[in-house]
Amino acid sequence: MAGLKYMSGFGNEFASEDPRCPGSLPEGQNNPQVCPYGLYAEQLSGSAFTCPRSTNKRSWLYRILPSVRHKPFTPMSCGDLTENWNEVEPDPNQLRWKPFIIPKSSEKKVDFISVKDFILVHTAHMQGMRFSVDVFGETRGYILEVFGAHFELPDLGPIGANGMANPRDFQTPVAWYEDRTVATGYTVVNKYQGKLFSCQQDFSPFNVVAWHGNYTPYKYNLENFMVINCVAFDHADPSIFTVLTAKSTRPGVAIADFVIFPPRWGVADHTFRPPYYHRNCMSEFMGLIKGHYEAKEGFQPGGASLHSIMTPHGPDVDCFEKNSTAVLKPERVAEGTMAFMFESSFSMAVTKWGLDTCHRLDKSYYKCWEALKNHFNPNWKPSSK
Numbered sequence: 001m002a003g004l005k006y007m008s009g010f011g012n013e014f015a016s017e018d019p020r021c022p023g024s025l026p027e028g029q030n031n032p033q034v035c036p037y038g039l040y041a042e043q044l045s046g047s048a049f050t051c052p053r054s055t056n057k058r059s060w061l062y063r064i065l066p067s068v069r070h071k072p073f074t075p076m077s078c079g080d081l082t083e084n085w086n087e088v089e090p091d092p093n094q095l096r097w098k099p100f101i102i103p104k105s106s107e108k109k110v111d112f113i114s115v116k117d118f119i120l121v122h123t124a125h126m127q128g129m130r131f132s133v134d135v136f137g138e139t140r141g142y143i144l145e146v147f148g149a150h151f152e153l154p155d156l157g158p159i160g161a162n163g164m165a166n167p168r169d170f171q172t173p174v175a176w177y178e179d180r181t182v183a184t185g186y187t188v189v190n191k192y193q194g195k196l197f198s199c200q201q202d203f204s205p206f207n208v209v210a211w212h213g214n215y216t217p218y219k220y221n222l223e224n225f226m227v228i229n230c231v232a233f234d235h236a237d238p239s240i241f242t243v244l245t246a247k248s249t250r251p252g253v254a255i256a257d258f259v260i261f262p263p264r265w266g267v268a269d270h271t272f273r274p275p276y277y278h279r280n281c282m283s284e285f286m287g288l289i290k291g292h293y294e295a296k297e298g299f300q301p302g303g304a305s306l307h308s309i310m311t312p313h314g315p316d317v318d319c320f321e322k323n324s325t326a327v328l329k330p331e332r333v334a335e336g337t338m339a340f341m342f343e344s345s346f347s348m349a350v351t352k353w354g355l356d357t358c359h360r361l362d363k364s365y366y367k368c369w370e371a372l373k374n375h376f377n378p379n380w381k382p383s384s385k
């Protein structure tokens with residue numbers, strides 16, 4: 001929304017009133033007998049009531065009409081969205097998708113709801129905050145829906161008190177309401193147990209005049225990430241680039257980590273600088289928002305890759321050969337690019353649409369490693385330093 005103001009901080013207890021209604025936030029209590037301005041009080045719980053304070057999330061919303069005033073939900077077409085994770089056989093191969101096609105403006109309009117299900121990591125069912133999506137011009141996006149935990153900033157350990165994604169760069173919108181009814185009504189879509197349902201109501205759901213709490217939407221500009229990188233030798237694990245983590249109950253093991261590969265300096269000495277070859281007990285789903293990913297040609301903006309649990313992967317042959325002989329001097333890595341990874345301790349099932357119907361699977365992906373040569377020399381001798 002143009003001109004919308006934001007408050008800065010991550011996970012804060014915020015309080016906000018639409019400036020058109022001063023005093024709309026009840027003072028000293030959440031649930032007065034009658035709310036200021038004749039508003040309705042509604043609590044939105046993002047955690048069990050009894051979660052410890054450190055993980056308890058809830059907000060109190062003061063609405064023109066409460067969310068409950070809607071016509072009954074009825075099932076709607078789910079399109080290619082699925083909740084059946086057994087519809088295709090598991091595939092442990094390296095998978096890569098070409099950029100997903102943006103429909104021509106002459107074709108049927110695609111709205112957010114008909115967007116395909118890409119990755120869904122789920123441990124329990126939980127519904128969340130209502131939102132609308134508006135885009136300007138041709139747009140692609142990636143969505144990660146995490147159930148059972150909320151994203152947190154990762155601990156910084158020896159890095160210290162500052163760095164990586166800094167809390168102040170997260171922005172939460174201030175209260176803003178619209179008091180609108182439209183003849184055609186508003187459609188609210190609810191994803192419930194993996195299926196879509198819709199209901200009609202005659203008033204705007206964006207009718208919160210005042211609110212307080214710590215369960216809020218937020219936005220974060222990835223360019224604000226304070227990048228840490230190796231300044232001596234060897235390639236650091238990509239956990240140094242974690243923006244947010246949704247923790248599981250096992251310490252250090254994430255339901256999902258959101259990791260980025262931002263522009264940075266590469267200065268490591270006597271090191272093969274790009275990502276190493278590896279097999280990981282976590283699943284790695286990657287996307288490229290813009291630019292070029294250092295370890296792979298053929299990974300295009302708007303495309304994606306999935307390297308499943310223990311699936312071997314790493315730099316393509318050109319990247320390996322070039323970087324094995326490169327003269328190492330300080331250089332900018334990933335300038336003008338933004339790749340990311342959703343890393344999860346869960347196995348990821350790919351939908352029928354993703355494997356088949358979308359026709360974007362790059363069937364020749366495996367070939368990028370085929371020309372890797374055997375450089376083994378049994379007579380190799382350490383060179384004198």
Ligand SMILES: O=C(O)Cc1cc(O)ccc1O
Binds near residue numbers: 236238276307313
């Ligand atoms: O596979 C990938 O490209 C992501 C990745 C990057 C890196 O620098 C180290 C490990 C890793 O999984």
Ligand SMILES: [Fe+2]
Binds near residue numbers: 307
């Ligand atoms: Fe990887």
